[in-house]
Amino acid sequence: MSRVFVPRDAFALALGADAVAAALARAGFAVVRTGSRGMAWLEPMIEAETPSGRIAYGPVRAGDVAGLIAAGLATGGTHPLRLGRAEEIPFLAAQTRFTFARCGVVDPASLDDYRAHGGLRGLARALEIGPVATIAEVTTSGLRGRGGAGFPTGIKWKTVADAAGDRKYIVANADEGDSGTFADRMLMEGDPFALIEGMAIAAVAVGASKGYVYTRSEYPHAIAAFARALAAARAGGLLGADMLGSGIGFDIEQRVGAGAYICGEETSLLDSLEGKRGQVRAKPPLPAIKGLFGRPTVVNNVISLASVPFILAEGARAYHDVGFGRSRGTMPIQLAGNIRHGGLFEAGFGLTLGEIVHDIGGGTASGRKVRAVQVGGPLGAYFPEALFDTPFDYEAFAAKDGLIGHGGVVVFDDTVDMARQARFAMEFCAAESCGKCTPCRIGSVRGMEVMEQILAGRDVDANLQLIRDLCETMKFGSLCALGGFIPYPVLSALTHFPEDFRRPALAAE
Amino acid sequence: MEPAAPWSPERAASIISAHVGEEGALLPILHALQEAFGHIPRAAVPLVAEALNLTRAEVHGVVSFYHEFRATPPGRHVLRLCRAEACQAMGAEAVHDAVHRRLGVGWHETTADGAVTVEPVFCLGLCAVAPSGMLDGAPLGRLDAAGLAATLDLAR
Numbered sequence: 001m002s003r004v005f006v007p008r009d010a011f012a013l014a015l016g017a018d019a020v021a022a023a024l025a026r027a028g029f030a031v032v033r034t035g036s037r038g039m040a041w042l043e044p045m046i047e048a049e050t051p052s053g054r055i056a057y058g059p060v061r062a063g064d065v066a067g068l069i070a071a072g073l074a075t076g077g078t079h080p081l082r083l084g085r086a087e088e089i090p091f092l093a094a095q096t097r098f099t100f101a102r103c104g105v106v107d108p109a110s111l112d113d114y115r116a117h118g119g120l121r122g123l124a125r126a127l128e129i130g131p132v133a134t135i136a137e138v139t140t141s142g143l144r145g146r147g148g149a150g151f152p153t154g155i156k157w158k159t160v161a162d163a164a165g166d167r168k169y170i171v172a173n174a175d176e177g178d179s180g181t182f183a184d185r186m187l188m189e190g191d192p193f194a195l196i197e198g199m200a201i202a203a204v205a206v207g208a209s210k211g212y213v214y215t216r217s218e219y220p221h222a223i224a225a226f227a228r229a230l231a232a233a234r235a236g237g238l239l240g241a242d243m244l245g246s247g248i249g250f251d252i253e254q255r256v257g258a259g260a261y262i263c264g265e266e267t268s269l270l271d272s273l274e275g276k277r278g279q280v281r282a283k284p285p286l287p288a289i290k291g292l293f294g295r296p297t298v299v300n301n302v303i304s305l306a307s308v309p310f311i312l313a314e315g316a317r318a319y320h321d322v323g324f325g326r327s328r329g330t331m332p333i334q335l336a337g338n339i340r341h342g343g344l345f346e347a348g349f350g351l352t353l354g355e356i357v358h359d360i361g362g363g364t365a366s367g368r369k370v371r372a373v374q375v376g377g378p379l380g381a382y383f384p385e386a387l388f389d390t391p392f393d394y395e396a397f398a399a400k401d402g403l404i405g406h407g408g409v410v411v412f413d414d415t416v417d418m419a420r421q422a423r424f425a426m427e428f429c430a431a432e433s434c435g436k437c438t439p440c441r442i443g444s445v446r447g448m449e450v451m452e453q454i455l456a457g458r459d460v461d462a463n464l465q466l467i468r469d470l471c472e473t474m475k476f477g478s479l480c481a482l483g484g485f486i487p488y489p490v491l492s493a494l495t496h497f498p499e500d501f502r503r504p505a506l507a508a509e
Numbered sequence: 510m511e512p513a514a515p516w517s518p519e520r521a522a523s524i525i526s527a528h529v530g531e532e533g534a535l536l537p538i539l540h541a542l543q544e545a546f547g548h549i550p551r552a553a554v555p556l557v558a559e560a561l562n563l564t565r566a567e568v569h570g571v572v573s574f575y576h577e578f579r580a581t582p583p584g585r586h587v588l589r590l591c592r593a594e595a596c597q598a599m600g601a602e603a604v605h606d607a608v609h610r611r612l613g614v615g616w617h618e619t620t621a622d623g624a625v626t627v628e629p630v631f632c633l634g635l636c637a638v639a640p641s642g643m644l645d646g647a648p649l650g651r652l653d654a655a656g657l658a659a660t661l662d663l664a665r
């Protein structure tokens with residue numbers, strides 16, 4: 001019976017992959033459900049296992065299946081949807097896939113498949129070299145947190161390792177609330193054992209006995225895929241009282257969020273895990289010293305943790321050799337919004353924004369001119385084409401009053417109204433504020449009102465001054481980056497697209 | 510979608526006791542209650558408070574903090590539509606307006622026949638197949654008004 005790989009990633013499901021899988025199964029194929037290779041515009045992209053390797057076809061609808069079979073799908077036959085070997089598709093061939101090497105390739109529910117594709121070598125090495133050398137390896141790799149702040153992961157781990165505590169925790173932040181991002185989701189759906197292995201390595205390094213993964217409730221498929229992997233990891237002895245026969249006990253539990261963006265902020269996340277309202281805690285103390293239930297806790301983004309198995313298996317050098325400036329290794333860039341070739345592109349830091357949007361992303365999906373690109377989620381700045389020479393790097397984006405955050409790149413064409421985008425930023429902040437500090441809680445509501453005045457063309461000069469002052473107050477008077485960074489999208493829209501704010505007064509005054 | 514069960518103090522008590530020994534048990538309990546009853550019934554709050562040694566106000570404070578927990582039962586189907594930036598860039602707003610007009614409901618409202626509740630969401634991680642949504646947990650990509658209308662007609 002011929003095997004065919006059909007993604008069960010949410011992108012593919014959203015475009016009908018289940019019906020494709022069912023049609024193939026009815027026709028007698030052995031269907032293996034995988035994650036996604038990350039080329040969203042080709043989903044559902046299926047791969048047939050043929051004597052000359054895995055041959056991809058896409059985008060495939062259920063109605064195409066009969067024709068594909070008639071064209072000789074099982075042997076890689078010619079068909080208008082035939083894409084050839086997936087690795088040779090230019091979008092994939094141009095990537096440096098360290099963290100996502102297995103995503104879309106393996107069966108995400110099979111620990112054996114994970115092992116067969118190089119999994120668990122990193123953990124084996126960590127167990128062999130011990131905690132001190134493991135932390136040194138992560139530090140040397142230059143890995144910085146992929147959740148947004150870019151803090152060096154090795155230094156965080158060392159702080160937790162050195163902190164005294166009767167128990168320590170590893171917490172994976174899978175709250176991924178930023179618009180334009182889906183790397184955590186894709187990894188958990190496509191290669192969940194990489195996250196488990198990364199957490200296990202972290203546990204060995206800092207001496208933690210328990211891990212939590214906090215997954216947002218908007219990701220039911222990631223939750224299910226990760227739960228399947230957890231069960232397989234326990235059955236296979238990777239988790240439990242005696243991890244891979246090392247004598248070390250470590251287990252992981254998955255917890256589900258409840259639709260609050262602020263719970264992605266690490267201290268709010270910890271409060272939520274403790275069963276409280278997800279309100280931001282003042283720092284210090286750092287979670288590394290007093291985190292979950294007052295114990296030393298590593299809080300890392302999913303991608304930070306999932307990058308670690310490669311670093312341990314291949315060595316810190318191999319990771320560090322790729323990158324740009326102080327941004328070492330690879331970043332899964334997520335191409336989203338109005339873009340022709342949307343999806344996940346893992347590459348070393350340093351590509352320019354223009355290369356990302358035009359050369360890799362192929363420009364807009366609408367075929368119209370690109371006008372603005374929001375990088376780094378809802379707290380990220382809007383960049384005009386004039387800044388497209390900015391390299392994808394933490395420092396370079398900060399120098400242009402922007403941030404790369406979790407790597408989301410959202411493209412807008414020339415129909416976008418930037419004053420409305422500025423208004424939305426304030427609305428988002430008002431809706432998601434945890435309520436702890438006044439500049440964020442009240443300022444965002446006020447900001448929305450002021451933007452509405454501007455949109456209506458009332459007292460534009462005075463209101464523009466007001467919005468600038470409000471942004472200053474929020475920047476410097478907010479406890480966390482929700483209130484503190486929401487001025488980025490607002491002010492960047494105003495700075496780079498001032499013409500959208502100069503509106504004629506509405507007739508119905 | 511699984512129809513929600515009618516309120517039952519016994520069922521609620523058994524859900525609560527299944528989680529009560531866990532660290533930070535409140536959110537898992539609330540999720541399990543909502544899964545069973547479709548919302549967090551008012552009558553459940555004192556039961557949860559007692560089991561976890563919290564005040565009712567504390568439990569209520571948590572329930573009301575999180576957007577996901579509902580105080581009232583939803584319709585037979587829940588349609589979640591993404592309002593965030595990547596979906597905006599692909600014309601989500603026009604699709605949302607069309608849905609609201611067709612169903613005669615706004616955000617957080619349920620159609621008069623109890624068939625569909627429409628809820629906003631900020632990002633479903635489907636930002637490269639925008640505009641996106643989710644119908645009873647099944648992801649929907651590249652939404653347009655006509656396609657969504659057909660999907661809804663099928664579901665009803």
Ligand SMILES: Cc1cc2nc3c(=O)[nH]c(=O)nc-3n(C[C@H](O)[C@H](O)[C@H](O)COP(=O)(O)O)c2cc1C
Nearest residue numbers: 145146147173175176177264265266300301304481
């Ligand atoms: C408002 C806000 C939302 C955040 N959301 C997330 C998130 O969804 N995922 C994430 O990993 N980090 C998020 N962060 C960053 C976390 O606070 C924290 O820095 C991160 O989880 C640390 O992991 P890392 O060092 O591996 O990046 C958010 C921060 C803020 C201020």
Ligand code: SF4
Nearest residue numbers: 434436437440480483
């Ligand atoms: S800035 Fe906003 S979200 Fe952050 S702590 Fe203050 S009120 Fe909460």
Ligand code: FES
Nearest residue numbers: 591596633635636
């Ligand atoms: S912005 Fe709509 S799915 Fe992410």
